[in-house]
Amino acid sequence: MTGQLVLAALAGIATIVILIVWVKIHPFLALMAGSGVMAIAAGANYVDLFASFTTGVGATISGTGLLIVLGSIIGTLMVGSGGADAIVDTILDKTPIKRLPWAMALIAFVIGIPLFFEVGVVILIPVVMFAARRAKQPAILVGISALAGLSVLHALVPPHPGPLIAIDSLGANLGMTLGFGLIIAIPTVILSGPLLAKPMARWVPVPANEDFLGAKGG
Template identity: 35%
Template sequence: MILLTILFCILLLVLLVSWLKVTPFVAFLIVSITAGLLLGIPLDKVTASVQKGLGDTLSSITIIICLGAMLGKLVAESGAAQKIAEVLVNAFGVKYIQWALLIVGFIIGIPLFYNTGFVLVVPLIFSVTYKYKLPAVYIGLPMLAALSVTHGFLPPHPSPTALVAIFHANMGTTLFYGLLLAIPAVILAGPVFALALKKIPSNPLDTFIAKEIPSDKLPGATNSFLTALLPVILIMATTVYLNLDTSKGQAHRLIAFIGDAPIVMLISLIIATFTLGVRQGKTLKHLGGIYGDAAKDISLILLIIAGSGAFKQVLTDSGITQTITMLFKSMNVQPLFLGWLIAAIIRISLGSATVAGLTAAGIISSMVTHDHSINPNLMVLAIGAGSLAFSHVNDGGFWLFKEYFNLSIKDTIKSWSVMETIVSVVGLGGVLVLNLIV
């Protein structure tokens, strides 16, 4: 009966979002309240449970996601992303231009949210394909695979960041494991898979040719690379130090403070404000406008994450989490695979990777809480990988790719949908391998 109730709630969420076109935040609220009532939470406590879930979820991730959005917007607006692309394309040459674009996509995909990154890199892809007369899908898909991987696997992107909070995982460790998984996923879903796509006809619209910033107005290469990668550098460096230093002294506590994800993002944004803003002649008022736009861009994503937190809290407060854990254990299914599978099913049904990952986390989080043999960092990545599976006609990313590259639906499925699925499956395989090692 419990599983049927959860299944009903998931189906209700799918119908509300995909059929009735209800905004995901409102859909999550409706589903959370419905679940609370069906699972026996008293009427006077259902709203309190929803509010607690909203507050607890946002309290742990809002700083990270908002500051990450501001940093990403500045990287794009300042021309740092264009400079990174310019340097790498010149370094790799035409023969290895795919690999150059892949690295560009990966680097700028770390601070940029997916839709922003897509709109930013696609004109670059088209400029290259027009200039060198190369097949657009063959050249562009590796770069977009890199964007997809960073979106699904790596903090400070919204879904991985929220999953880290839900499972009480370690941000630095998750980022390190995510980078390990990202390399084979990007290579196999990018340059290797793209070899089969050379003959897909694509005639991108002239509208999407890049409007480049003049070279003399761009920030320097070192400045661009270091600023874009600073959050990763700080998180990885502090994580390594804390693992090596077991003294727990003053220095240890200071590094732990600096390495805390919200502090990392604040430091990164302050430095970027100077290196990519003030130093490039931008006023603080202009930078404030950029940051304000970034906050607007991320507001709906924050609401979706908050709604998923309400759903998770209702499941917890209903007292069924231990029952769910025992039921899943009795299935004798590898927990990491189960997390991936639930996320993949919701993703295929619903389209949204963020909603799929967070909904799956709400269902399966009790397993990680009560079974200490499950590595929470790997569960974050397993669910993140599942949330990328088989993007198709119910996903906005599918239509972005189709329309920008001017493809048929059939060719979009053959290229984009398969690429996303390869990323998802390779991610799962990497998680299961890591589970045998760590």
Template identity: 35%
Template sequence: MDIYLLLVTLAAIVIVIATVSWLKWHAFISLTVASLFLALMAGLSLDKIVTAYETGIGEVLGHLVGILALGTILGKMLSESGAGLQIGNFFIQIFGVKRLPWAMLLSGFIIGIPIFFEVGILILLPLVISLHKTTKQNILLIALPVIASLSIVDGLVPPRPGALAAISIYDANLGLVLLYSLVIALVAAVIAGPLFAKWVHKRVIPETEPELIRIDTDAKELPSSGMSFFIVLLPVFLMILAALAPYVQLSESGQKFFALIGNPVIALLIAVFAAYYFLGFRKGMNRDLITKFTEESLLPVGSIVLIIGAGGGFKQILVESGVGEIMGSMSEDLSLSPLVMAFIIASLIRIATGSATVALTTAAGIVSPIIEHMSGVNLELLVIATGAGSMMFSHVNDPGFWMVKEYLGLTVIETFKTLTVLETILSLTAFAGALLLNVFI
């Protein structure tokens, strides 16, 4: 039965790849058909199939819809006002064209610590596209370092939710996890970011240009660099305030206030209104034009929302069918060392379900009781090894896969050659770093 479920899962993934790549189906239709196929072939109760699919959609879109919409509006205002182009020009002047991938790496690494991966992508994407339009370089050379740094920070570094969950389950020391993870994450991001981008951008030339956010390179009166950076970094600043608030002596109402304005949706909403005023009204745009830009930015969001939602539904069908548990049990039976076991279990569950959070928490739940009676286990590095596994091989059941594909204007095959490889490099490099540190600590 276990082998059968694994084969059915593989067939479902092949259905998605084949129908999107060869039959040119919309990814939403492909993912929905693959979910139905997997559910039926796995023997899920007919009355549970739709419920599981809807649950998966709701879970993944519950916090993403507002972020996607507001982030896209903010990106549109940055592009139409020329603010994104201004930031691009600033980076070109400071770092030079040859060092742009490294500048993008550091930008993503710093911005990624307080915010979700999806928010970071939406904040930095207008900058990526601006630099792409200005320098005429392959967008992968500029975008991949950003994605690498945002992804590795989101997967390993506290206070990201996945890392905190693993720390809690393993009862590890948060301070040590933070210290180790920052070192490992930076090394992994360098390898999977600028170094991999330098190699792959000569071998993968995107067939199309990004469409969801258009950058106006002909804007005559650009906003100042200071104002442009202020709008981009405003939501990040608000989220950092929310992260620091618990460590400052504030009243209960003060804590709640900073938690509110630091929520990604509220922070982006505030940034959007700031963009409306400083990049819109102050630069001569009227209400009709701003409304037009808003509506133009929201129209294409519908497609990506459907795709990401269907990816969440597919993930939930995988979970309900028991594939994640099967892969976890298979790894547990091999009697491996805790770090290796955690990495393999998290990797297999991530590949099966497409959810880094599901992979990390499930793997930690499996490994935690196994190590209770073991001595000499470095719990902090165990957190990192589990987090490394949860990033392995992003593919069609990962909502992030479709988000990057759609926003960068890549084909499915191009996304496999870039994002999937990048995430796998991050995973393996972070795991190697944990094993190396385990030898000396």
């Protein structure tokens, strides 16, 4: 049974990758198709498949959908108002180009304290894209560093809402969780952020998306 579930998960992942990379289907539709393939491969019947899908999507949208939409609005306002420009100018004025990934990891770490991961991502996207464009660096060099800061904070360090929910559910000690979380978080951000971003930027040397940046990206 366990082997079948593992194979089902692999089949679902392979379906998603093929649909996005080669067939060029929208990621949301690819995720839907991949989840269907995984469920069928795991032996779920069609009635349970659709019931599980609608229940899961409904729970996700009710839990984080509004946050993502509001975060997207804030990100759009940052681009349109020039706020992202101002943030990037400040970062580049204070940070040498070679230290930019480290600065973005720290900024994401700090910005992400009061925000859920999804909201932090959509707010930081314009900052990452503008910073990569202005510094003439691959987008992944800056983006991976920012994602590392957000991800580690989201998973390990209170007072982020995610760890606080886990602490409340498990009855854990807040101070101990914060202390051990920081001990694990700092080297994790360094390894999975700026250090990992360097070889990844060589593998995927893609510049910032000019369609996203528009006239402000020049």
